[in-house]
Amino acid sequence: AGITVPDGAKSRTMPWGEFKLAPRIVKKLEAGETANIVVGIEGTGLPIQGAEMRIGTKKGCETANKSLSAECRMVGPVNPDTAKQLSELETLLNSGQVDCLALQPPLPNQFTNIINKYADAGIPVFTLNIDAPKAKRFAFYALNEVQAGKINGETTARLIKEKGIKVNQIAMGSGAPDQPWAQARMEGFMEGYKSVFPDAKFFNDVKSGIPTGKNFTTQEVLNSVTPFLTANPDVTLFFHTDQGIEGVGNVIRNLKLNGKVFASGFNVSGAILDSIGEGNTLVTIDQGFDNQAQAPVEQCAQFLAKGETPADPMQFLRPIVITQAGGANELTVDAGRERLKAAR
Amino acid sequence: MIRLTGKGITKRYGATRALDGLDLDITSGSIIGIAGPNGAGKSTLMRMLAGEEKADSGEIVLQRPDGPVADVWQRVAVVHQEPHIWPNMTVEQNLAVGREGHWFGRIAVDPAAAEAVLTRLGIAAFAHYELADLSLAVQQRVEIARAMLSDADVYLFDEPNSALTEQESEALFTTMGELARDGRIVLLITHRLNDFVRSCDRVLVLRDGRISAEINGAEISETAIAAHLTASHAGDRKPDETRAAPRAASGQAGSPVWRLARCADRLDAFRDISIDLMPGRIIALSGVEGSGARELAQAIGAFRPMCEADRKSLTPRGRTSVSYLAASRRHTVFHNMSVGENLAARLGLGALGGRSRLLDPGRLEAIAREGVARYRVKTGSTSHPITSLSGGNQQKVALGASMEENTDIIVIEEPTRGVDISSKADIYELLRDFAARGRSVVVFCTEVQEIFDVADEVVVLSRGRIVGRIDMAEIADIPTLGDRLAHYESLPESSPALPAGERLPAFA
């Protein structure tokens, strides 16, 4: 009662060469056995990210099961640990437990070798969130970080202009200012913001993002951003590249800087949305971690069952912009809350 | 002939002058004794001679027939007062440390030499045991073996036999005598004056960091040395008066504080033991290493599991309390604390607490001061670290701490280990006072003199069983006691006996 694996899936010419689906997988699918779709991420216990990707995996799996019988598993170390993630991937490969892999490598291009090993063993690989463009992967699913940052910058600048807020200096911070994704967001933000205010003064540049704690916890943000804003009264706009935006909102409230200092950033949580409601935070971008995991899982099924894979390997997901009042291509705070609730 | 001279050796620790311009001139040929009260500077002198610490000033010269030696310490072997051994290593490995031989391969000292020394000291059977598992007596003998195995010109023995029995000491002195006759310098520090009489031709008396007197040849007698040692304490008893006369009180009626009936050790170190611990009496347990006497003391001290004939485990019942003091300072001294804190370490809230049930520093200080005075501890202040005290003074503190506990039974291994003679008398008196308040004292000691001085009753063990009981009221002098003890210990058993060393290790 299995499916017929299309020839387009059995072998396929990719830009990087010839891909041949493992005969083991073909046999399995044609016998009607369950396909194992594995989502390997950097840290299953990372705040927001881990939980949302699990939800995305589940949602993707439901769609996948419409075209073939699939079981989806999320693997990866609880916290980022390159060595552990790598040996887990090797173990899974050797024991033939993966029929399609959706992978978030810890750093760009870092897992090129192991991805190639999977591809050579006839297992399709998609990357998500962080890419390995040099490797034999089928496609990459993520936000376009620069573009998302740019949209954020443009939207923030527009709101500032509309509300007639006076901005002296803009600081940019991140939980991981050393990471390429964070730097890309800052780069985009600068570009977008400067497209409206060409003379805007930035406290720091892309390479020197203000560190706010490498564990992405709000506690750390409080301990670092509070003194920073205290010491630099000139900074009246703070762009944060990640979850830390929640802490920045808290700091503005704690220091009673409402209406004087503003923030923009990434991710959603109840507290972030509330800060937008209060007007302290102007813009946040919901990265849709769930979508980033959901899409490649669905694509795995598409490939195995129909032999389809996107022609353009760069599959950028639409950034979800949330502002107080909403607007064209923007969600309101309330719509953001709805989405958050649905994600549970 | 080898000659060791020291000129104006001075060593200060803070405000203390441990050595105060000491001059020394000794030659090889016979064992030279060094006597002195606790804290006189004997161990410090040893450390200077062995180069373990640098003197503040002064000069030490070792003259061999072929000229002066450049690095004196290289020709010096030491037996420390507290064994400097490696508890994580086996006896055999301990011997090898520092003289491992070739760089590569299995590490061991010359097996024949090691075997010979260990056999001579009676610990060959323990060669492969880790030292942590062995008793102080064995550890001390390992320390001696280490010195014996080194080829040195000067041998320093700092109370080497403070945990050895009469016979074991005798064997040690024979060996030391051989070394001396072989042309080495041999120095002996001890508080057992009798040791000087039997083995030394020359005794130096060290007081307050200087050599204060010298006794030679036939003049050496216990009284003579004691006279020098106690010279300044006019009111002190002479050593022959040490043995007080509470024997009259012995045999008092009353129920025993604790009754042992056919008790045995879990690990079989002793069995079939029946003793009544009577109030007011001091019982001495005696026996060579491996006889089970030390283990019995530990078991009475509730430090080692003991069971009754029916194999049920046994601890003092009801309201009977026990305090126990081990022989090794490693097991009695809290080296991270001050003298005063050590004196109070065993006390509870009752003694230390103020009205608020909190610790009262004033109270602690008062207890400490009292203790220092009562036990005659020579220390600059109660807040000095305990490690800055001399060996004997540390012993007084440890002893004080356990006596201050005021338990019904007190069990002490080697009560006066390393304590000088004038303090010994005080300690015996304190023990007697303690007993007189309706309590019971059990001591395990290896020195006949001490048994004679302190005990009301002796229980002799051999091969894990009681082989004799001596009521001290019947004993008039030390030789008689020595003979009785030797007699019991050499009693043949129904089956051929094993050499002492072949028995179970004395797991500490």
Next chain:
Amino acid sequence: MTQSALALLGQQKVLNSLRTLGLALAIVLIAVIVQSQRSAFLSPENMLTLVRSMVALGMVAFAQMLVILLGEIDLSVGAVYGLAGTVTATLWLGGGSLPFTTPLLVALAAGLGIALLTGLLNGFLTVRAGLPSFITTLGMLNVADGLSLLISNATTFTPAYNEPLPPAWELSFFHGLGGALMAYDIPVETLWLVGAFILFWILRHRTVFGFRLMAMGGNAEAARVARLPLKKYKYVVFVLSALMAGLAGILDFSYVGSVGPTQSSSLSFQVIAAVVIGGASLNGGRGTIVGTLLGVILLALLNNGLALLGVSSFVQLLFIGLVTIGAVWLDLVSQKLIRSAGQRSVRSGTGAVA
């Protein structure tokens, strides 16, 4: 210095009390440098921020100091910190993997209860089974982390926006535990820190418990001979350590307003670092509460100062490393100096008499 002051230095007691002087000096030095660069440093707001940032670290470190004083170690505190918060949140707010919710007070009791349980287990495994506490608590760290993730399903909980919203009194009670502001905008959480400091200072320096911990940690073998209740005390310190970690986790949850999965090993690491910087010995038998507090201050001050100065994250790491080493070094050197000055004075004193 006058002769008499120098003579005072010779006294052991004075020496002991000056033990952490060098560390205090290092702290003052750093503060002066930061203040000279950023005048906002000494502002009341920033001081409040600084003190607030020490709360969890301090509370957990005081208890950890007792564990270390006894010669043991508790690596699991970071995980217990997370677990207590997560358990409380999941039970109270729902949304994790538990099929039911409970009122706030029950949830709080459960959060502290599971911390207590971990402490007891740590004690049991170390005392009864005789495992090295490094292993026991390392294992427990993993177990607690795993539990916390399993129970919460790695969700982030925010009481104020929860669906359904908890009753208002629960919200305000919970906020009042740590997050609410008192006069001068001082958060309640700081009171807990002060309370913990006083409590642990008394426990360490003015009770038989603390006195005996020192003895046991200095020489466990001698403690056994003296029949001090070693086993019982081990249980107690592990339980105290776990309870403080759990409490700190809940208080931080209240202050921050949300709780999610945390990186647990980093708190454990920081806590132990603070204790060791504060002069405690990992071999046991040495350690004071004031020293630990100084260690905590040093670490918090470094983070605060570097954030004020706006130093880049790479350079921050460099500084943290160098300053940690430097501060402890300064402490050692100043101890040596004081000690030898004291001895010199004593000697010249006696010299004058002689």
Next chain:
Amino acid sequence: MTQSALALLGQQKVLNSLRTLGLALAIVLIAVIVQSQRSAFLSPENMLTLVRSMVALGMVAFAQMLVILLGEIDLSVGAVYGLAGTVTATLWLGGGSLPFTTPLLVALAAGLGIALLTGLLNGFLTVRAGLPSFITTLGMLNVADGLSLLISNATTFTPAYNEPLPPAWELSFFHGLGGALMAYDIPVETLWLVGAFILFWILRHRTVFGFRLMAMGGNAEAARVARLPLKKYKYVVFVLSALMAGLAGILDFSYVGSVGPTQSSSLSFQVIAAVVIGGASLNGGRGTIVGTLLGVILLALLNNGLALLGVSSFVQLLFIGLVTIGAVWLDLVSQKLIRSAGQRSVRSGTGAVA
């Protein structure tokens, strides 16, 4: 067991050599369980994966064992592991914050050189300045992490796709260091593990160096009096530890094919855990290379087995915690059993004679 076998057990030597039997038992037990569930476990491919995953952990753990044997600790290994790889990559490939590049061999030498330097500094600060090694190496961990980020500018380096591409011989030479496959697809890296095991086993158990380390760790004061070269040896173990960490970092770089900023503290933690699981005492004086290897195997096996069984990552944590505790417990219990069996036999032996 026969009487004579029991009598054999009574011999201290035999007892000593059976020390880690329980740990080996635990490993076999786990292997049997995993194999019964997933037959792929014992496949050559999986065994290769398993052994490969032990390389860095093992190499670093052997050296760490010597540090711990001496009663010290080296927390900086994780950071040095990262630093050596990053320095090599930046110098060789460019693209970091250094304005120049060098040939591969120079870059490799620099990578190992900076590891050596960290080791020397660790030694210097511990020996000369007398800092506790916990502080020294904790500080160095931060410094090395900071340096590594500064030098590399947090870039990820991939030699095979670098721009400009290094010469082919450099690429193949570098690949040959650790990544290349030999007969039966065995990666070169595993040879290094075997080599390190043999080297360190000899060093620990068949040289004066290892013997004296044990003595110094068991009683430093006695070692000082016996005039063992304590300070020199401390330098040596810290240098060895750092060098092995650096080497492992470079080999893993070669095997993985790329290197980037990593979270360093987790490796340090794992390494120390492996050593302690392997029976070494953090107080010094106790520890063997075989024990350490068993500790490494246990940790690697757990990761491998749990991945094979497809256990969720949260439950994995639970298992890792429980099994670590369980394995060490089993080890302790079996040691006690063997010991008392041995004692009984000795006693019954003497009983028979008496």
